[in-house]
Amino acid sequence: MPPAVRFGVNYTPSQGWFHHWLDFDLDPVRADLDSVAALGVDHIRVFPLWPYFQPNRTLIRDRAVAHLVELVDAAGERGLDVNVDGLQGHLSSFDYLPSWTRTWHRRNLFTDPEVIDGQATYLRTLAAALAGRPNFLGMTLGNEVNQFSAGPHPDPDRATADQIDAWLERMLAACEEGAPGRMHLHAEYDATWYQDDQPFTPGQAARQGAVTAVHSWVFNGTAQRHGRTSVPSEHHAAYLIELSKAWADAPHRPVWLQEVGAPAPLVPAEHAAAFTEATIANALDCPDLWGVTWWCSHDVSRALADFPELEYGLGLLTNDRRPKDTARVLARAAREARAGAHPAPAPRTTALAVPADPAARSACAPGGAVFxxxxxxxxxxxxxxxxxxxxAADTAHLAARGITEVVTPDQVLPTPHGPDGSPVRQGGTRS
Incomplete structure (x- = not known):
């Protein structure tokens, strides 16, 4: 039997958001973690803010690292494993980059040798501080750091795919040096899969690191085009999980749905629970799913200014730690997973051919032929x-994945439906 799918949350502190690292207080953190553990999930993902932890290239603040260790220990006391994101980076529309990489000290995040040395030292330090904690899962290099590497970022740190390859290899090695044998990975937003000029490529996402991470947000054009209850919106997370497998070399490489949420107003609050339930159910129908980690644990406080409106209500719990209907949906799924109620999904035997050329990956984006x-x-x-x-003609690869039929996008024609609404198959829709 494969291991049960894991359920967790991306931890957003209820007091002070991620600025809580500036005046860290373990008591409200413990209360937050109590409310998370009450949902029955088994892990959290946490976000040190990089400039707060490494304000100078050669200064990593011991007290900040100690606070991170305290948080991880508090999570462990509540039965929660912890994944730690390192290079924050970018969160909820705000960039958090240390001053030694910006303006008068402007240096490329991915290619400057001194910046790379500083990043590697920082990641190694965090990993080493946590290496002895049994509930430490491993490091994620950062949150969606690919958004710094190309447009639409207003000031991108340009790099080639080869340079990003080298950067990923160096950063993952630093994490492994700090905490050998843990689950170290990198995670990007969906431009990796959808944007033709992104130097972070699908091949990197599906081959480097211990697992493949996908972040699913239907505000990327999916819900705008198709609506919140559409097949594309309710299956978008499952699509990214399955899309990632095209580039994986290992036929059963684990995929982590590391971020997914119900963003208003495209998914209104009164419909968020239904969207959550459908998204989780469809993701669970994907073989080799490692886990589902919902964004996010607690709402952003209205006392904090200038966030995009959708960010204030994304929490499973309110600022006073009351669970919403979405929390109850996730809690039920986690409970069922522990009870073995989610059988391992059967192999997906029909495969859609996608372009191997990363310069053609927009075919996979909303509006594209593959999508x-x-x-x-x-x-x-x-x-x-x-x-x-x-x-597509590699019989050994197809057999290893359980694929018995390959179709191309132009072979998948719209299926007519009969008077009762059921699909009426016609010859020639597949070959």
């Missing part, structure tokens, strides 16, 4: 996965 074909298959009752067009 449209995938969801036509889903609407037709299929359970598709994906395969690179360069592997």
């Amino acid at each position: 449209g074909a995938f969801f036509r298959l889903v609407a037709d009752g299929a359970r598709p996965t994906t395969v690179l067009d360069t592997r």
Whole structure:
């Protein structure tokens, strides 16, 4: 039997948001973690803010690191494992980069040798501080750091895919040096899968690090085009999970749905629980899913200014730690996982061919040919996965993944429906 899918939350402190690191107080953190543990989840993901921890390239604040260790220990006391994001980086529309990389000290985050040395030292230090904690899962390099590497960021740190390869290898090695054998990974937002000029590529996401991480947000054009209750919106997370598998070399590489949430107003508050339930159910139908980690634990306080409106209500719990309907949905899924109520999904035997060329990955984005074909298959009752067009005739690769049929986007025609609404198959829709 494969291990049960893990359920967790991205921890957003109820008091002070991530600025709580400036005047860290363990008592409200403990209260937050009590409210998280009450949901029955088994892990959290936490976010040190990089400039607060490493304000100078050669100064990593001992007290800040000690506070992180205290948080991890408090989580362990409540039965929660912890993944730690290092290079924050970018959170909820705000950038947090140390002054030694900006303005008068402007240096490229991904290519400058001194910056890279400082980053590696920082990640190694955090990992080493936590290496002896049994509930420490491992490091994520940072939160969606690919947003710094290309547009639409207003001041990107440009790099080539080869330079990003080298950067990822160096950063992951630093984490491994600090905490050998833990689950170290990197995680990007969906431009990695959808944006043609992104130097962070699908191949890197699916091959480097211990697991593949995907972040699913339907405000990327999916809900705008199709609506909150559409097949694409309710299956978007599952689509990213299956899309990532096209680039993986290991046929059963684990995939972590590391971020997913119900963003208003595209998903109004009164419909958030239904969206959450559908998203989780569809993700659980994906083989090799490591876990689901919801964004986020607690709402952003209205006392804090200038956040995008959607950020204030994304929490599973309110600022006074009361669970919302979305929390109850996640808690039920976590409870069922512990009870073994989620059987391992069957292999997905139909694969949609996707372009191996990363310069053509926009075909996979909302509005693209691959995106449209995938969801036509889903609407037709299929359970598709994906395969690179360069592997579509590789019988050993297909067999290892349980794939028995490969189709191309132009073969997946809209399926007509009969008077009762059921699909009417016609010849020629697949070959």
